[in-house]
Amino acid sequence: MQKINFNAGPAQLPPEVLHEAAQSVKQYKKTGMSVLELPHRGKEFLEILEESKTLVKKLCGIGHEYEVLWLQGGGRMQFCMIPMNFLLAGKNAGYIDSGHWSHEAAEYAMYYGNAQILASSQDSNYSRLPDWPQIPSDLAYLHVTTNNTICGTQWHSIPKTEVPLIADMSSDIFSAKTDYSRYPVFYAAVQKNLGAAGLALVVIRKDMLGKTPVILPPMLSYSMQAHENSILNTANVFGVYVSLLMLRWIDARGIDAIEKENIRKAALLYETIDNSTSFKAHVTEKAHRSLMNVCFTAVTTEVEQSFLAMCEKNNITGVKGHRSVGGLRVSLYNAVTYGQVEELVDLMKSV
Ligand SMILES: *Cc1c(COP(=O)(O)O)cnc(C)c1O
Secondary structure: OOOEEOOOOOOOOOHHHHHHHHHHHHOOOOOOOOHHHOOOOOHHHHHHHHHHHHHHHHHHOOOOOEEEEEEEOHHHHHHHHHHHHHOOOOOEEEEEEOOHHHHHHHHHHHOOOEEEEEEEOHHHOOOOOOOOOOOOOOOOEEEEEOEEOOOOEEOOOOOOOOOOEEEEOOOOOOOOOOOHHHOOEEEEEOOOOOOOOOEEEEEEEHHHHOOOOOOOOHHHOHHHHHHOOOOOOOOOHHHHHHHHHHHHHHHHHOHHHHHHHHHHHHHHHHHHHHOOOOEEEOOOOHHHEOOOEEEEEEOOHHHHHHHHHHHHHOOEEOOEOOOOOOOEEEEOOOOOOHHHHHHHHHHHHOO
């Protein structure tokens, strides 16, 4: 029996997507081959790739001024590639440290060059967003993490800035309406809202490609990856295919409807926590709360343990907090239904 999966990533995928992916593992269309056997430079995969790129641009409301890349190495590889491509000698990059991932992104950049943390909420255990700092106008780029997966905060709006904004959208891409054209570069590890682990979606404005240094090994260069249409080496054919199925699923629903549902799911869960005597929200500032990852604690470790055991008994999994912070966390990505949140909330009320 399929469990209700509230894990933060790899996350729940819609049953329709799993079904179609499973069919295609047996045979892709009428090719007589599994999707796992498709040549990465063959007609079928090129069609998968083209449709995925078209759908990403459609869903983001952006045009041919952007390139869409599917790169291996997940989110962290992007923590490396961004400074390698854009943090050149003599330049500074700014990082907004609103959570564990943003912190790690800044640390990775420090291997390559002059990366500065301009604002941090680490001293509050990332239970709130930092105040937006003064942004030096000569930065090579400013890096933000739009949703903080581990501690459950989210930037619901990001102040205007003159410097190029680079965003890690791993845990909230396509979850709500947003102006993607503000970001010359944005990226997402796909295992949260967008598919099977092992890939990152990277969307990059073409003028940024001109800034990448020629001395980089091609695999690590955005301009070379764009030049080679993300198939510089053997592509992750299956990963891109599953992401395409997710993109079709998102497109069929529409971002407006997805956003409404995400707001409804999060409201139900936060309301339950706020009205409960057994649980307490990690993020008290309501305007900072994430719609995607809801972090909370139980009043005692006994209550936490018994609640986790209750969840498992009721076929609900993925409610334990990240290993670095403990407590409880429920991820409400697009594939999670309102009905599943209702089931969880009923259990919480019975604690
Ligand atoms: C999950 C996550 C990552 C890391 O992804 P990996 O693919 O495991 O490297 C990076 N940033 C954010 C915001 C995430 O949620």
